[in-house]
Amino acid sequence: MSVDAAFRHEALFYAGDDDFVTGTSAFIRDGLANDEPTLVVVSAEKIAMLKENLGLDAQAVLFADMSDVGLNPARIIPAWRDFVAEYGADGRRLRGIGEPIWKGRGPAELVESQRHEALLNVAFAGGQAWYLLCPYDTQSLDPEVVEEAFRSHPFTSHSSNGRAESGQYVGLEVESVPFNAPLPEPTGEPPEFTFRGGPMGGLRRLVARHALDAGLNSTKTADLVLAVTEVAGNSLKHGGGEGVLRIWQDPAILYCEVRDRGYIRQPLVGREKPAADTDGGRGLWLVNQLCDLVQVRTNESGSVVRLHMNRA
Numbered sequence: 001m002s003v004d005a006a007f008r009h010e011a012l013f014y015a016g017d018d019d020f021v022t023g024t025s026a027f028i029r030d031g032l033a034n035d036e037p038t039l040v041v042v043s044a045e046k047i048a049m050l051k052e053n054l055g056l057d058a059q060a061v062l063f064a065d066m067s068d069v070g071l072n073p074a075r076i077i078p079a080w081r082d083f084v085a086e087y088g089a090d091g092r093r094l095r096g097i098g099e100p101i102w103k104g105r106g107p108a109e110l111v112e113s114q115r116h117e118a119l120l121n122v123a124f125a126g127g128q129a130w131y132l133l134c135p136y137d138t139q140s141l142d143p144e145v146v147e148e149a150f151r152s153h154p155f156t157s158h159s160s161n162g163r164a165e166s167g168q169y170v171g172l173e174v175e176s177v178p179f180n181a182p183l184p185e186p187t188g189e190p191p192e193f194t195f196r197g198g199p200m201g202g203l204r205r206l207v208a209r210h211a212l213d214a215g216l217n218s219t220k221t222a223d224l225v226l227a228v229t230e231v232a233g234n235s236l237k238h239g240g241g242e243g244v245l246r247i248w249q250d251p252a253i254l255y256c257e258v259r260d261r262g263y264i265r266q267p268l269v270g271r272e273k274p275a276a277d278t279d280g281g282r283g284l285w286l287v288n289q290l291c292d293l294v295q296v297r298t299n300e301s302g303s304v305v306r307l308h309m310n311r312a
Helices: 017-033 044-060 073-087 107-123 143-152 201-213 218-238 283-290
Strands: 007-014 038-042 062-065 094-098 130-137 155-158 162-165 192-196 242-249 253-260 293-299 302-310
Touching: 007 017, 007 107, 007 143, 017 038, 017 044, 017 094, 017 130, 038 044, 038 073, 044 062, 073 094, 073 107, 073 283, 107 143, 107 293, 130 143, 192 201, 192 218, 201 218, 201 242, 201 253, 218 242, 218 253, 218 283, 218 302, 283 293, 283 302
Parallel strands: 007 130, 007 155, 038 062, 038 094, 094 130
Antiparallel strands: 155 162, 192 242, 242 253, 253 302, 293 302
């Protein structure tokens, strides 16, 4: 097991709202006592509870609603990096609280949130010293979700028995391997559209027609068309010169999926903000800004990028 000395990534297991407030407010007050800038990214309801408990101390804490920051979990690491860059540039120690997993996350969102938790260790290994606490509600979450937190967090804590290293943490070597968890197949057999080099006008019109038929408004339709174009462009450039697009929907979501013969080696693909002076590497970053959820899978035989757009 490899544990980074500078970045402390800890799962806090709590049982209900009162236990949440007790554990997280103590963590916040410890940071304030040590003059450590602190950002709390949880639900709006929990922000309100913490502000009430902290009183005037809340004025010294930064807060953000996780439903805004992390609806798409791939956007959370960039938000933490912005915080670290702005408040820790002088080597100052920092603190954060982030709760990306809660009861009500859909199955696909849950898988990507768990992937996010593992990739936090990769993203911040060997960098700025800071302490991130990730709360998990043992009363509302399935036991399997709680168990997975032991594997993605090097440290754990409980309000009743303190802090400890997690003996189940899998380590950076495992977390850095390209992700190939299976994606569920759609019901039925959605049509497949093969695309190759050349103008993409036909592909864009196809996506736009399906988006409008699914009830997406003009803004979300334009975002999805741009996102599919970016992914298809990556397939033409890096995925063997062609790809296959599938489009389908369920009552809540419109899906666009692109498969190709490429292999994506970077574990943080799409989760790192490109530098302003960088020519390439913007495609999957942009796609994550445009879509409600993005799922990337890869192995030696090829890659798949599945885009989700909420219909409501």
